[in-house]
Amino acid sequence: MPVGGGGVPHGESGGATLKIFISHGGKGKDGCVDEALRLIEPRLVERGYDVFTDVEKLRAGDSWHDVLYEEMYLCDAAIVLLGPVTIAESQWVRREADVLMGRHIVRSLRTVLPVFLGTQDTQAARKRGFNALLMLQAELGNRKPLPEGGEVEQFVEWVVAEFAPVVEPVGDRPFHAWVKRVAAFLTTSRRNNFDTVTEAAAQLSCSHDEMLHVRAKVGAEMFLAHLILRAGSITREGSADSPLPRAVAALRAGLDGRQLEHLAEEILPGWVDPDDAVPFAPVSSAGETARRPVVLLHAYDEWTAGQHIRRALYNEPDSFQLGRLPDPQEMPVDERAPAEDLLDACLAALRKVFGVPPQMPLNEHTVQARERIRDYLVINAADWRLQDVATVVNTLHGWFSWLIVILLTPEGRPVEDELRSLELTRAVSVGLPVGAEQRAYSLKTRLDAAVQPAG
Structure with a gap:
């Protein structure tokens, strides 16, 4: 069955x-x-924020007013001195x-x-129309003197x-988007129950300084999201x-x-x-998807x-779309060569990966690489002779050169001479620390249990 990447809401800020x-x-x-x-x-x-202070110049003429208002309506937080x-x-x-308090009141600007x-003269500030800011300052003072x-x-x-502090890898926008999706959940949780986020940070054994950052009004969810992914x-x-x-x-x-x-x-x-993840999203030096990629993953499970x-x-x-093969014991028994059975199973899985209708031919003419979706096929090499696997993989790459084939090799990587004879020298090997696969799956089962209601 093909499996696509999951999705959740994005965070509030549109920029990096x-x-x-x-x-x-x-x-x-x-x-x-x-x-x-x-x-x-x-x-x-220094903490990683894009700070806009040049308001005086923008007030000078009407032609700048639109830019000034745009800065006020796009900012993620504001300070009024x-x-x-x-x-x-x-x-x-x-x-x-x-403007800023208007956004704050309708909750489009949290901070x-x-x-x-x-000056301690609040009367003058009230007369000049700053009463809302005075009330907000008093409210903030109740929370933090x-x-x-x-x-x-x-x-x-x-x-x-x-x-x-903004913990953002420079130039790594995809990772930033991932962190924002995690942070969006934390923002929702904090809005519904403020203590949940600080308790989650405590469970991660955050240091005193890290807890101060988690309690901050701006960037706290992004900061904690990085800690969660790092964990x-x-x-x-x-x-x-874990x-x-x-x-x-x-x-x-x-x-x-x-x-x-x-x-x-x-x-x-x-x-x-x-x-270890890099070979699973191969890119050529020219920036185009690598051709005929094969990954040998030293693991047991798809x-x-x-x-x-x-x-x-x-x-x-x-x-992405990932195709998995049925268990060999579930495949029909016939007198054909094993390589033919494996090829048919792969094509059946790829028909679902590529989204090809049942009656349409499946070949290089009816299927093309997609710009934003990567196509994967995973084969457990332990279930087949390596010679048959190599034959099928090379055949598939003759039709679909962009297809990323993952071969599970639980017994370890084949020797170089064997890969050379099978025309698989392009394969990239990925190993795992001893016990990592079992620990990771145990983490999955614990997370599954953690999201269930108590009782």
Whole structure:
């Protein structure tokens, strides 16, 4: 049966980097605001955020207004820096505060951080239309006490602590998209029950600093999603006691059963070594899909092959189709050569992989490679003579050169001389640490149990 990649909702931000909008009165109006801006911007950039501060230039003429409003409507979080002169004189900051708070009220912008500097005069701020920001600051102060003494450096630390570091591999957009899908589940869980996410982090034995990042208002879910995917390496490296099932179970109060199942499916391929996954998504030096690819996977079960495919493709939704053969004992007994039976079984599986109607011929003329979907066929080489397997694989590649064939070789890789005689020298071998396949499948069964209702 062909199996496609799973899918879940994407996160809120459409770009690869979270965008932070900082509204301020402009340089020279309030010295405390200038100092705060000077300290905050590089700290957030260092943590991996795209920070927009050049609002003064965009206010200068009508031609820039659209760009300014676009920045406000596309940002993932906002900071409003207010000093006495800004409060008294700046019409633009008040308008920007209205836009940002409007998004916050309808929940299209989760985080707005108001920072009142150099003044304790809330009456002036209320008269100038900043009452909503004052109320929000009081609400935030109830959750996390505001700095005492009013020193700029203390407010800067208070603000920066609300932004978890962005743990994003540079240039690795597919991995970022995978992390965002995991983070979307965490966002939902946190919205429904705030404590679930911190409890999940505790189950992962997060350090004190990591827990501070998980409690941050911005980027916390992305930060924790990276930790969750990274936790898969524990299974690969030799531990049978992965904390992932306990972490997923901690999210029960924030996610329904179907969401928990999808989350478990999403994070499970994290146990696969990313280097081992590379041959399962082969690319030539010219950027085109490699021709006639064969992977020798030192594993017993077809499920393990599927996990390596998912890790190679970052579990991207609708990214692959995998064909599996029936058990040889279920195939009809006849007097034909085994290679003919194997070829027929492979073609029957590929008809489903390629989506070819029953009455349509299956050949190189009726089937073409697809741009965004990779096609796989897994064969357990232990069930057939290697000579017959090689004959069939080379025949299939004569018709469908892009097809990625995975040969399960539980007894180990054939010797080079044998591969050469079978014309399979192009095959890439992937081995697994001792016991990794069994530990990974045990992790799957534990995750399956963790998403079930207790009792």
